[in-house]
Amino acid sequence: MKYLPLTERQIAWRAAQDVSDGTYVNLGIGIPTLIANYVPEDREVIYHSENGILGMGPEPMPGEEDPDLINAGKFFVTILKGGCFFDSSLSFVMIRGGHLDLVFLGAFQVSEKGDIANWTTGDERTIPSVGGAIDLAVGCEDVRVLMRHTTKTGEPKIVKECTYPLTAKKVVKRIYTDLAVIDVTEKGMIVREIINGYDFDKLKSVTAADLILDENWKYLIVPEI
Amino acid sequence: MKYLPLTERQIAWRAAQDVSDGTYVNLGIGIPTLIANYVPEDREVIYHSENGILGMGPEPMPGEEDPDLINAGKFFVTILKGGCFFDSSLSFVMIRGGHLDLVFLGAFQVSEKGDIANWTTGDERTIPSVGGAIDLAVGCEDVRVLMRHTTKTGEPKIVKECTYPLTAKKVVKRIYTDLAVIDVTEKGMIVREIINGYDFDKLKSVTAADLILDENWKYLIVPEI
Amino acid sequence: MINKIVEDTRQAIQGIKSGDTVLIGGFGDAGVPFKLIEAILRTDVCDLTIVSNNAGTYKRGIEALLLAGKLRKIICSYPRSSGATAIVELWKNRQVVLEVIPQGTLTERIRAGGAGLGGFYTPVGVNTLIAKGKEVRVIDGKEYLLEKPIRGDIALLKANKADRYGNLVYNKSARNFNPIMATAADIVVVEVNEIVELGKLDPESIITPGIFIDRVVLGGQK
Amino acid sequence: MINKIVEDTRQAIQGIKSGDTVLIGGFGDAGVPFKLIEAILRTDVCDLTIVSNNAGTYKRGIEALLLAGKLRKIICSYPRSSGATAIVELWKNRQVVLEVIPQGTLTERIRAGGAGLGGFYTPVGVNTLIAKGKEVRVIDGKEYLLEKPIRGDIALLKANKADRYGNLVYNKSARNFNPIMATAADIVVVEVNEIVELGKLDPESIITPGIFIDRVVLGGQK
Numbered sequence: 001m002k003y004l005p006l007t008e009r010q011i012a013w014r015a016a017q018d019v020s021d022g023t024y025v026n027l028g029i030g031i032p033t034l035i036a037n038y039v040p041e042d043r044e045v046i047y048h049s050e051n052g053i054l055g056m057g058p059e060p061m062p063g064e065e066d067p068d069l070i071n072a073g074k075f076f077v078t079i080l081k082g083g084c085f086f087d088s089s090l091s092f093v094m095i096r097g098g099h100l101d102l103v104f105l106g107a108f109q110v111s112e113k114g115d116i117a118n119w120t121t122g123d124e125r126t127i128p129s130v131g132g133a134i135d136l137a138v139g140c141e142d143v144r145v146l147m148r149h150t151t152k153t154g155e156p157k158i159v160k161e162c163t164y165p166l167t168a169k170k171v172v173k174r175i176y177t178d179l180a181v182i183d184v185t186e187k188g189m190i191v192r193e194i195i196n197g198y199d200f201d202k203l204k205s206v207t208a209a210d211l212i213l214d215e216n217w218k219y220l221i222v223p224e225i
Numbered sequence: 226m227k228y229l230p231l232t233e234r235q236i237a238w239r240a241a242q243d244v245s246d247g248t249y250v251n252l253g254i255g256i257p258t259l260i261a262n263y264v265p266e267d268r269e270v271i272y273h274s275e276n277g278i279l280g281m282g283p284e285p286m287p288g289e290e291d292p293d294l295i296n297a298g299k300f301f302v303t304i305l306k307g308g309c310f311f312d313s314s315l316s317f318v319m320i321r322g323g324h325l326d327l328v329f330l331g332a333f334q335v336s337e338k339g340d341i342a343n344w345t346t347g348d349e350r351t352i353p354s355v356g357g358a359i360d361l362a363v364g365c366e367d368v369r370v371l372m373r374h375t376t377k378t379g380e381p382k383i384v385k386e387c388t389y390p391l392t393a394k395k396v397v398k399r400i401y402t403d404l405a406v407i408d409v410t411e412k413g414m415i416v417r418e419i420i421n422g423y424d425f426d427k428l429k430s431v432t433a434a435d436l437i438l439d440e441n442w443k444y445l446i447v448p449e450i
Numbered sequence: 451m452i453n454k455i456v457e458d459t460r461q462a463i464q465g466i467k468s469g470d471t472v473l474i475g476g477f478g479d480a481g482v483p484f485k486l487i488e489a490i491l492r493t494d495v496c497d498l499t500i501v502s503n504n505a506g507t508y509k510r511g512i513e514a515l516l517l518a519g520k521l522r523k524i525i526c527s528y529p530r531s532s533g534a535t536a537i538v539e540l541w542k543n544r545q546v547v548l549e550v551i552p553q554g555t556l557t558e559r560i561r562a563g564g565a566g567l568g569g570f571y572t573p574v575g576v577n578t579l580i581a582k583g584k585e586v587r588v589i590d591g592k593e594y595l596l597e598k599p600i601r602g603d604i605a606l607l608k609a610n611k612a613d614r615y616g617n618l619v620y621n622k623s624a625r626n627f628n629p630i631m632a633t634a635a636d637i638v639v640v641e642v643n644e645i646v647e648l649g650k651l652d653p654e655s656i657i658t659p660g661i662f663i664d665r666v667v668l669g670g671q672k
Numbered sequence: 673m674i675n676k677i678v679e680d681t682r683q684a685i686q687g688i689k690s691g692d693t694v695l696i697g698g699f700g701d702a703g704v705p706f707k708l709i710e711a712i713l714r715t716d717v718c719d720l721t722i723v724s725n726n727a728g729t730y731k732r733g734i735e736a737l738l739l740a741g742k743l744r745k746i747i748c749s750y751p752r753s754s755g756a757t758a759i760v761e762l763w764k765n766r767q768v769v770l771e772v773i774p775q776g777t778l779t780e781r782i783r784a785g786g787a788g789l790g791g792f793y794t795p796v797g798v799n800t801l802i803a804k805g806k807e808v809r810v811i812d813g814k815e816y817l818l819e820k821p822i823r824g825d826i827a828l829l830k831a832n833k834a835d836r837y838g839n840l841v842y843n844k845s846a847r848n849f850n851p852i853m854a855t856a857a858d859i860v861v862v863e864v865n866e867i868v869e870l871g872k873l874d875p876e877s878i879i880t881p882g883i884f885i886d887r888v889v890l891g892g893q894k
Contacts, residue, residue, distance in 0.1 A: 022452045024661050044452045046615070046661070050775060051699040051845050054659050055615075067701060068846035074700035074753065081649035082615045084656035085844055087851040087879070088699070088725070089783050092776030093633055096566035096796060099661050120801070127760050128772045129752035134796050135776035139566055169799045247674045249883050269674045271837070271883070275553065276477040276623050279881050280837075292479060293624035299478035299531065306871035307837045309878035310622055312629040312657070313477070313503070314561050317554030318855055321574060321788035324883050345579070352538050353550045354530035359574050360554035364788055394577045558789070568793035568809070568816035570784070587790070589820070594790035598811070619876065654841065655877040 003197030005178035010222040011146050013038040014193075015104060015176045018144075019045055023101040026050065026136055028118075029073045031146040032104035038225075046083075048100055050132040052091050055083020072132065095132065096139040103140040105133070107147050107172075109162040112209040114172040114184040116145065117164035137168035149177035149206055156208035158182070158189070179203060181220055188212050193220035228422030230403035235447040236371050238263040239418075240329060240401045243369075244270055248326040251275065251361055253343075254298045256371040257329035263450075271308075273325055275357040277316050280308020297357065320357065321364040328365040330358070332372050332397075334387045337434040339397040339409040341370065342389035362393035374402035374431055381433035383407070383414070404428060406445055413437050418445035454616040455645060455666045459489035462639045462667040466604050468495045469522075473560065473602035473631040474502040474512060478531070481624035482511050483608040483641040485669040491518055499523040501560070501600055503553065503627055507533030521546055525600070527553035552580060555597055557630055563599035564633025564662075572597055605635035608669070609658070612642040613649075616663025617656045625657065632662040641669035676838040677867060677888045681711035684861045684889040688826050690717045691744075695782065695824035695853040696724040696734060700753070703846035704733050705830040705863040707891040713740055721745040723782070723822060725775065725849055729755030743768055747822070749775040774802060777819055779852055785821035786855025786884075794819055827857035830891070831880070834864040835871075838885025839878045847879065854884040863891035 006014070012034035019025060019035065021043040027033050036058065039045050047056040049071045056071060057078035065076040079085075094100060107118040119133040120126070137143055150156055158175065175182045180203055181193040190212045194203055200213045231239070237259035244250060244260065246268040252258050261283065264270050272281040274296045281296060282303035290301040304310075319325060332343040344358040345351070362368055375381055383400065400407045405428055406418035415437045419428055425438045456462050463486060466472070472490075476482030490498075491514060498521050505524050506513030515521050516536040524546060529537045540546040551559070552574045562570055571594035575581050585596040607628045610621040618640060620628060632638050645668055678684050685708060688694070694712075698704030712720075713736060720743050727746050728735030737743050738758040746768060751759045762768040773781070774796045784792055793816035797803050807818040829850045832843040840862060842850060854860050867890055 051848050053845050054661055068844040070700055070702050070845055079653055082613060084617060084653040084659050085847055086659060088779045088848045089852045092779050093565040094661055096776050097564045097633055098566055127752050127763050129750045130772050130774050131750040132775040134774040134800060138796050165801050166799055276626050278623050279883055293622040295478055295480050295623055304875055307835060309839060309875040309881050310625055311881060313557045313626045314630045317557050318787040319883055321554050322786050322855055323788055352530050352541050354528045355550050355552050356528040357553040359552040359578060363574050390579050391577055566795060568811040570792040571790035573788060589790040
């Protein structure tokens with residue numbers, strides 16, 4: 001059967017459906033940033049940017065960019081009503097002190113136990129850059145990862161043990177990929193949703209960790225975007 | 226020869242003459258609080274209050290008291306132009322981080338080495354209350370003490386070793402008493418000024434630490450106030 | 451929709467229970483959430499540990515809690531004040547446990563609790579009674595004490611204005627411990643003088659971002 | 673009379689010397705004191721250690737210092753950025769020492785430097801490369817790393833407005849590291865968009881009290 005892996009926007013759309021009303025959320029650089037576009041409009045969500053913004057809004061209209069108003073990825077953003085500014089110190093009190101409800105991150109690898117590797121490949125030729133990655137992974141009770149299920153060359157990114165240098169141990173609660181939605185639990189990795197045209201056996205073949213199929217698993221259905 | 230020990234106001238007046246233009250100063254509870262009244266008017270001095278004020282001004286006019294604007298002694302105060310408010314955390318960053326230029330404290334005892342005891346007598350019947358006393362004594366490079374030279378019963382308050390529980394070790398730089406001005410130096414306690422009608426031998430007799438008379442010592446002269 | 455405003459102080463302190471550690475803002479009378487404290491008096495919770503700069507005066511605030519027999523312990527920097535009689539009596543009679551902490555260490559321990567830190571080294575208290583039972587460590591030639599974080603089950607704060615997100619601004623020296631206590635408890639409740647529309651507080655001047663706040667209640671003017 | 677305003681950026685950075693550790697505010701381009709950095713380029717100081725969130729881009733700011741060969745070391749959280757080429761090249765060729773620190777640990781280490789603390793325990797970096805060479809300690813069942821304070825010989829900051837006391841307010845996300853760096857250096861210099869009369873800044877809204885600031889210079893509009 002034919003199948004279409006989700007696009008990055010579709011992965012973000014799926015994650016966005018899990019952002020409930022009234023939550024304080026940090027969106028990591030990369031696919032997570034797209035989530036803000038797809039949170040249902042009846043939900044009031046407050047976005048945190050680690051460079052010192054709560055209540056971050058969408059990108060500004062052309063011509064209205066303010067060089068002093070950027071997000072953690074250094075892109076122009078806006079601030080919404082009820083938002084505020086603060087310094088980096090208070091920003092990381094929020095992050096490390098467990099004040100955010102939800103953090104979405106990208107990752108190179110996630111292990112069976114919820115370990116995450118997302119800040120350096122350990123490659124001697126790539127300059128290491130950690131930013132707030134470790135703080136975000138360690139500080140929040142509910143860390144979720146958005147990533148492609150495999151690397152460009154087809155290697156599994158969900159693994160028994162991370163081979164890349166760790167960001168943090170046992171922190172990831174849920175993974176959204178282009179193929180599935182998987183929860184990291186005490187019992188192991190539980191597959192909650194799989195895309196149409198794909199199946200559990202195929203999913204196992206592109207995953208290097210043990211998977212358990214939720215008996216109430218569903219199709220992972222997203223709109224065309 | 227007759228002599229008149231300084232009044233508390235006169236001790237404060239003398240200390241005030243040493244507050245130079247442009248300094249950030251914290252005045253401890255008690256005699257030190259009086260200093261603000263006597264700093265020469267051509268000097269711009271910024272008073273810090275550990276409950277979160279810089280640029281603290283004198284007590285308000287009757288009827289203009291604001292219960293939200295008090296000093297560390299819980300008395301009504303005002304704020305001067307250029308002053309600001311901040312939280313207790315930043316206030317103690319200022320104190321402990323060495324950002325104040327001058328701290329004036331009261332004391333039960335000061336030792337030869339500059340140890341100070343000013344927060345508790347260790348008396349089992351008196352409730353201990355430390356407030357910001359230790360932070361102030363430890364945080365500032367220039368801690369000065371204002372106190373009577375002896376206790377009400379005539380016991381020396383300047384001693385070889387403090388017998389009361391310590392506030393901090395080796396921090397006091399200068400002592401202003403009702404009889405003298407004494408510097409605490411590497412070489413020992415050097416008497417800089419003695420009140421008129423008193424002399425070095427008499428001073429030694431009411432002091433339980435070794436004193437050195439500065440060869441350029443002067444009379445400690447203050448106005449009547 | 452986010453709306454942290456509750457109708458009355460009874461709802462505001464919901465969830466408080468006997469044995470809790472309660473952070474209470476204020477320095478002297480400034481910035482003390484008197485109405486929230488009064489609401490505790492109307493419950494049957496007891497055996498509380500209070501963390502606050504002072505221990506109450508003139509039968510109001512924390513002193514009222516002491517007199518009502520609701521407190522097991524007070525952690526503060528300065529219990530002695532004119533008008534503070536209950537703490538003195540109860541302490542003398544060993545009817546309340548008193549822990550006195552240097553004020554800057556108190557602020558920093560609460561901040562550490564809110565910031566997810568495990569502890570810190572401070573020079574304050576070395577060679578004093580405060581050091582008793584604490585680890586002393588020499589770092590770069592200077593002695594420091596290890597101090598641990600403090601957190602509350604609930605924090606009771608006072609601010610000047612709030613919006614429905616719980617963004618706060620304070621009034622003058624009534625700010626004091628309130629902003630750090632806002633970061634360091636499981637439930638954070640604030641009594642305010644005024645509730646304003648969302649957007650009325652300047653984003654540059656909000657002192658406590660609403661993320662730290664769970665409930666807001668109008669307390670009546672100071 | 674207190675007047676911290678100086679005429680030009682040359683006077684503003686007076687006292688900087690070869691081998692110094694220089695704290696530089698900013699995140700991306702927001703809140704970077706570009707004019708003060710340019711002033712360094714016009715001196716012969718070198719062998720500097722820079723502490724900043726990023727490592728400069730597009731031949732401006734810290735990247736200009738790198739290209740001019742003035743830096744021995746950069747301590748930052750995120751050197752990799754689009755437009756950051758100098759740091760990548762110099763790091764590959766081992767011509768500059770790079771120390772990468774988690775952003776929250778960087779802010780906290782600078783704050784500790786300004787707050788007179790000897791260090792702190794953070795859970796950030798446990799079980800990672802960041803933990804290498806650092807003390808790991810279990811406190812209340814959780815693992816933490818011991819992190820030490822960072823201080824600068826000089827701090828170069830950017831703010832929006834200042835008065836002659838050095839009281840500062842910032843603009844939007846250009847605040848970032850500036851307020852904490854203000855507390856943690858022997859000489860603290862700030863480049864501002866505007867200088868206002870004493871009393872024009874609201875005492876409730878001043879973010880950096882002038883006590884932390886030594887010199888203020890008008891930098892021209894952002």
